[in-house]
Amino acid sequence: MMKKVLVTGGAGFIGLNLVNAYLKDGYEVVIVDNLSTGKIENIPTGVTFYEEDIRSQNFIEIVKKEKPDLINHHAAQIDVQYSIHQPVEDGSINILGTLNILEAARALKDEMDISLIYASSAAVYGDPVYLGIDEQHPIQPISYYGASKYAPESYMQIYHDLYGISYSIFRYANVYGIGQDPKGEGGVVSILVDKIVTDSLFTIHGDGEQTRDFIFVDDIVSANLLASKHPINTVCNISTHTKTSLLDLLQIAEEIIERKIETVYQEDRPGDIKHSYLLNEKANQLLNWKPQYSLKEGLAKTIQYYKEK
Template identity: 50%
Template sequence: METYLVTGGAGFIGSHIVDKLIAKGKQVIIIDNLSTGKKENINQEAIFYELDIRDNLSELFNQHKIDYIIHHAAQIDIQYSLREPDFDSDVNITGSVNLFNHAVKAGVKKVIYASSAAVYGQPEYLAIDEKHPVNPISYYGISKHTPEHYLKVFKELYNLDYIVLRYANAYGVRQDPKGEGGVISIFVDKFLNNERPIIFGNGEQTRDFVYVDDIAWANLLAVEKGSGEIINISCNVQTSVNELVEIMKETIGSSLEAEYQDARAGDIKDSYLDNTKAKEILGWEAKYDLKRGLKETFEYYR
């Protein structure tokens, strides 16, 4: 039986990947330090270690023959990265390199690495494809991009295969509005508590929202397909924050109006990712449009 190590497997996206792997009959080991992951997200059929990716993982790798690593453990708060760049780089860069080193020693076949649209920075053109210049404008963007370089060299030197998945704005069930929460989980929380959502800027800024279930499937496909590739995972759809609020109001039957505040430093005006490569290499495309994804998200939190 193939064995998978999922880092951050108690977290938002990682836990969905674990569930899908176990449903497919795979053996799954989770490492998560529970800083943002939650015990209740842990699939009972997985083997769980409360570890940090910066720890010495030799014992774990000696105990289990790991075939594949799906790497989602990270510091994922952009604003926090701007306040604490040393911590951000320690977790996202040093922690990742530590993991890759262990992977090489243990003869792991392939690493699937969760990267981010944040690596692109201010778009020079839309839709953003994988050839778009990488020019991050936050420390988080830098710390998510750097392990991509390490993986390329690890493959060249030690034949460690990999796929990098750069996610658009992830949302859905189990996302924590108080932790890493994206705009959708924060707005869901507001609407369900009958509070007005807060929009920074005029609300005309656009994003590409991709549902967590679709992201999880992309990870499973990336294990089987592609080699040494960087692939955007997105809906290739541009939605403004104002449109998002209107769809949410319609979904939940709310008449609450948004409250507008000053735009935040470092926020990008428009962003959406081209997903052609995901279709071609992985045979993947998003099954959830925003209305369907929001409906499931609201139902879960209700």
């Protein structure tokens, strides 16, 4: 029997990649997105779409009506700087929104088995005490965004203990790839690709020595597809286990496009951590998952796509 998945945030960056993969895999797909950052043109034919906020009572009614086997929850407020200026709205979307999704799942639990996938973030760890960061690393977010991504993890574990709702929680490293919007909190790779395509100045905040763990969106999708079939009822990092500095990222991009990228330096931004990379052994053990793309391969695919577009 065909499985049905409801993707929150399905018109956004990771969401659109997930939706296409689910369709290819034979799932029936329902998207719920309020289009605050998602785009209507990202929604493919062959899906059921509701323009709705995950915090609404309507959302619970949608879940009761559609009866998905799985809710893949990627709707979120993801801008660190926005969270610092608007902590209440950030918490409302990320914490109360997820709670509403859990309540919707609980409303269905008597009728059918339903499982959840929740997209968390490396931001929950804050400034690393040690590198690479494993799942036992202390939780000490330095932004409201990090706090608002962590709180739902606890709720999800308690809903599992109380009501038997299966779940998988993924703490993502820095995701990049096709479909990412360079505007707003686009992520450094999407901003860089945009500057390459438009041949404009790329801004480096700080000295450029800050490091991140950059993971291609196709690798994120493959982890989600595995957890869709086998919920792990725990949390794990989805990462490349590799640290790359901003200056290294620039150099790799310059090798791909075979020219220099013009840069300008500005001061560090508040709430940004200096160094980060995540271990991924747990995902390998529980899901038999490994990233398939090097940064150069993923970046080349992304640049090529936007150049042709």
